[in-house]
Amino acid sequence: MQLKNDLLLRAAMGQPTERTPVWLMRQAGRILPEYRAVRERLSGFKELVETPELAAEVTIQPVDLLDVDAAIIFSDILVVPEAMGCTYEMIEKRGPIFPNTIKTAADIENVRVADPYEHLNYVLEAIKVTKRELNGRVPLIGFAGAPWTIFAYMVEGSGSKTFSKARKMLYEAPELSHKLLRKITDTTIAYLKAQVEAGANLMQVFDSWAGILPPAHYKEFSYRYIAEICQAIQGVPVTVFAKGAFFSLADFSQLDCQVIGLDWNMDVNNARAAVGPNKTLQGNLDPCALYNDFAGVKRETIKMLETFGPNRHIANLGHGVYPDTDPEKVKCFIQTVKEYSHR
Numbered sequence: 001m002q003l004k005n006d007l008l009l010r011a012a013m014g015q016p017t018e019r020t021p022v023w024l025m026r027q028a029g030r031i032l033p034e035y036r037a038v039r040e041r042l043s044g045f046k047e048l049v050e051t052p053e054l055a056a057e058v059t060i061q062p063v064d065l066l067d068v069d070a071a072i073i074f075s076d077i078l079v080v081p082e083a084m085g086c087t088y089e090m091i092e093k094r095g096p097i098f099p100n101t102i103k104t105a106a107d108i109e110n111v112r113v114a115d116p117y118e119h120l121n122y123v124l125e126a127i128k129v130t131k132r133e134l135n136g137r138v139p140l141i142g143f144a145g146a147p148w149t150i151f152a153y154m155v156e157g158s159g160s161k162t163f164s165k166a167r168k169m170l171y172e173a174p175e176l177s178h179k180l181l182r183k184i185t186d187t188t189i190a191y192l193k194a195q196v197e198a199g200a201n202l203m204q205v206f207d208s209w210a211g212i213l214p215p216a217h218y219k220e221f222s223y224r225y226i227a228e229i230c231q232a233i234q235g236v237p238v239t240v241f242a243k244g245a246f247f248s249l250a251d252f253s254q255l256d257c258q259v260i261g262l263d264w265n266m267d268v269n270n271a272r273a274a275v276g277p278n279k280t281l282q283g284n285l286d287p288c289a290l291y292n293d294f295a296g297v298k299r300e301t302i303k304m305l306e307t308f309g310p311n312r313h314i315a316n317l318g319h320g321v322y323p324d325t326d327p328e329k330v331k332c333f334i335q336t337v338k339e340y341s342h343r
C-alpha cells in the first residue's frame with residue numbers, strides 16, 4: 001500500500017524531503033495518559049505486549065495524539081531472549097528481571113535459536129493489525145536489540161550500572177560468549193526478516209549498552225554481529241542506534257545500513273565527519289531539554305535542527321523520552337521540527 005506520509009523513509013534513503021521527519025524513541029508509553037489507561041486495565045506489561053489488538057492500539061496512540069511521522073511497534077527488546085528460553089519479568093518501577101541467568105556452557109547449550117513464527121508470532125500479528133489500522137498514514141518501525149545488549153541482559157539478569165557479570169564473561173570465556181552471541185544473532189536476523197514480511201517499513205537495532213565496552217571488545221563482541229544483521233536485512237532501511245559508542249562512529253560508516261542514531265552526548269559535527277556523507281543521522285536532543293518551558297523547548301529544538309542541517313536528518317531525542325515528560329512539551333518539540341524545517 002502507498003504511504004500517505006513517507007518522509008521518514010525518504011530521509012532514511014537520502015532522498016529530498018519537504019521537511020525533516022520527526023518521531024521519538026519510547027513515544028508509545030507512559031508519557032501518554034491514554035497509554036496508562038490501557039495499561040491499568042491489564043495484569044501487566046507483558047499482557048499488553050502479547051495481545052496484538054492492544055499493542056496495535058498503543059502503537060497508534062502517538063500518531064493520533066502527538067502527530068509524529070512514524071509509529072514504532074509496541075513491544076520490547078527482551079521478547080527475543082524470552083523466545084530463546086530465558087523468560088523475563090517486568091517489575092513495576094524497577095525494570096526487567098531474568099529469574100534464570102546464563103552462567104555456564106550448559107546454560108548456553110540449552111538456549112535455542114528461536115523461530116519467530118513459532119515463538120514471536122504475537123509481535124508479527126501486532127505488526128499486521130497495526131499496519132491495517134494505520135491505513136498508510138505513516139511508516140511503521142520494527143526493532144530488535146543488538147546481540148551484545150541482549151547478551152548483557154541474559155548474563156546480568158537485570159539492568160545494572162556496570163554490567164560487570166556480562167563484561168566479565170567476555171574476558172573469562174570469549175568462545176562461549178561468541179557461542180551465545182551467535183545464537184542471539186541468528187534469532188535476531190530471522191525475527192527482523194519476519195517483521196519485514198509482516199509489513200514493518202524500517203528496522204531499528206538498539207545497542208543500548210554499547211557504551212560500556214572498551215572499543216576493542218565492542219568491535220569483537222558487538223559491531224561484527226550488527227554488521228551481519230545489516231547485511232541480512234534487505235528491502236527496508238535499517239537504523240543502528242548504539243548508545244555511547246562514539247568511538248565506533250567511523251566503523252559505522254562501513255555498515256550496510258542507511259541511518260545511524262546519535263545519543264545526546266555525541267557531537268553532531270564530529271559524528272557527521274566520522275560517519276561521512278552517505279548515511280542519514282537520527283537524533284539527538286537531550287531528553288531533559290523537554291523539561292524546559294515552551295520557549296526553551298523551541299530554542300533547543302531549533303538549535304538541534306541548525307546543527308544537523310536540512311539534509312539526511314531524522315529528528316529524535318538522543319534516547320527514549322522520560323516517562324514524566326509533559327506531552328505538551330513533546331508536542332512542542334514535534335511542531336517546532338515541522339515548522340522550522342519546512343522548506
Ligand SMILES: Cc1c2[nH]c(c1CCC(=O)O)Cc1[nH]c(c(CCC(=O)O)c1C)Cc1[nH]c(c(CCC(=O)O)c1C)Cc1[nH]c(c(C)c1CCC(=O)O)C2
Pocket residue numbers: 024025026027028029030039045072073074075076077078090094095096143159206208320
Ligand atoms: C534497553 C531496552 C529495553 N527495551 C527497549 C530497550 C532499547 C531502548 C533503550 O535503550 O531504551 C526498547 C523498547 N521498549 C519499549 C519499546 C516500545 C516502543 C516505543 O519506543 O515507543 C521499545 C522500542 C516499551 C517499553 N519497555 C518498558 C516500558 C515501561 C513499562 C510499563 O509500561 O510499565 C515500555 C513502555 C520496560 C523496559 N524495557 C527495558 C527496560 C530497561 C525497561 C524498564 C525501564 C523503563 O520502564 O523504561 C529494556
